[in-house]
Amino acid sequence: MAEFDVDLFVIGAGSGGTRAARIAAGHGARVMIAEEDRIGGTCVVRGCVPKKLFVYASRFAEDFEDAAGFGWTLDSRPTFDWPTLRDAVANEVTRLSGLYRKGLEGAKVAVREERAVIEGPHSVRLVKSGETVTARHILVATGGWPSFDPPIPGGELGISSNEVFHLPTLPRRMLVVGGGYIALEFASLFARLGVAVTLLHRGDNILRGFDEDIRTRLRDALAHAGVTLRLGCTIERIEELADGTRRAHCAQGAPIEADVVLVATGRRPNTRGLGLDKAGVVRGPLGEIVVDAASTSNVPSIHAVGDVTNRVNLTPVAIREGHAFADSTFGSRSWTVDHATVASAVFTTPEVGTVGLSEGQAVDAGHEVKVFESGFRPMKATISGRHERTYMKLVVDAANDRVLGVHILGHDAGEIVQAVAIAITMGATKADFDRTVALHPSAAEELVTMRSPRAG
């Protein structure tokens, strides 16, 4: 008789949990995974994937307009049908969730579609079936959940990004609260789908933590795209009018009326009611599971990966953490994830792509920096006539010529930055960029043709 029912019990079948389960099973571990929602987790079901499909839909609006400058005539004015998009995206999510399940089953992972809670360092209870499973290792990969903290009166009249994918009709007016990834992506895409969007943010500028030059240029681009920006405004309460309209009252300025209020004020680790206290697992101020570099908590048999640890809250990071945990615990190779140089994108239009340190972060870290930048009108806009600019910035360490950060605002910024992140991870210097021959004509060639640092 084995000492435990399984070698690994994974709670949460999102990106991190699924990867860990499959890799561990591949190393010969007996693995069970429990998911109380849909298999695939936030990214697949209510995050990155459906959002990116919405972004694609939104960009057709400008493509139709731009086509005219290139000689195309559309016989009638293009119209947009929300249910077609919403349902097509929902079907794709269902297909992907099915693939995730197949992948788990193919790897011989036992799948339980119900909530699981921790009973002790080696024990998990499946809530619906009442089954108790003992495990040599428990991995918590329960992700995060939208939060509006502190709550405000009428806060429940808003929706979160969980619900935005299922709106019965396309609203005429939308109020988006927040100035981070989710708020900006949805403000940008709904504005292009024809919704009158107001973005309400408590800070003086959007995207706190990003490079200042990117923040300001994106702010201006969103305003130019028709998003009404109410910055430096704190929302105080939301009320519902007789016709269903939401009226949001702010500490500064007039109230704002909208059909939908999308609240995107951050996410919190999903640890409530999981039984972590019962097992003695230490949590941080936001409820996150505190783990070491090997993703192990203070209880040696309990581990955690992904957003529930509140390290770098991005899908590919969770996947890598899950993979490293499974290899290190059940395979022959022990490794940890380097969280230092993780590229990310904000899928607004224009898009933001960023890797490494912002200019401000580099200076704060004590580097003497040289900044190279380029702002230009993209080639396509010369004929389409669209008012748009691409911006690229390199933050270089003056002491050793190393490129510390690359920041791009413009078409395909995410795609470009993913490739350039390889060079940054390898420790590329500005001289390496300079000796790279340009690919012409492209926007990305600007990265290797900037010669003079910004004065001052």
Ligand code: NDP
């Ligand atoms: P973010 O942490 O990015 O942004 C939260 C925003 O809400 C900030 O602008 C913050 O303001 C504001 N805020 C926080 N609390 C309040 C409050 N009580 N009242 C008013 N405003 C408030 O969170 P998101 O929800 O946008 O995204 C969550 C996470 O999901 C991100 O951290 C990111 O890692 C991930 N994500 C990644 C995406 C991508 O890679 N493209 C896309 C979507 C999500 P302030 O700046 O002042 O704190």
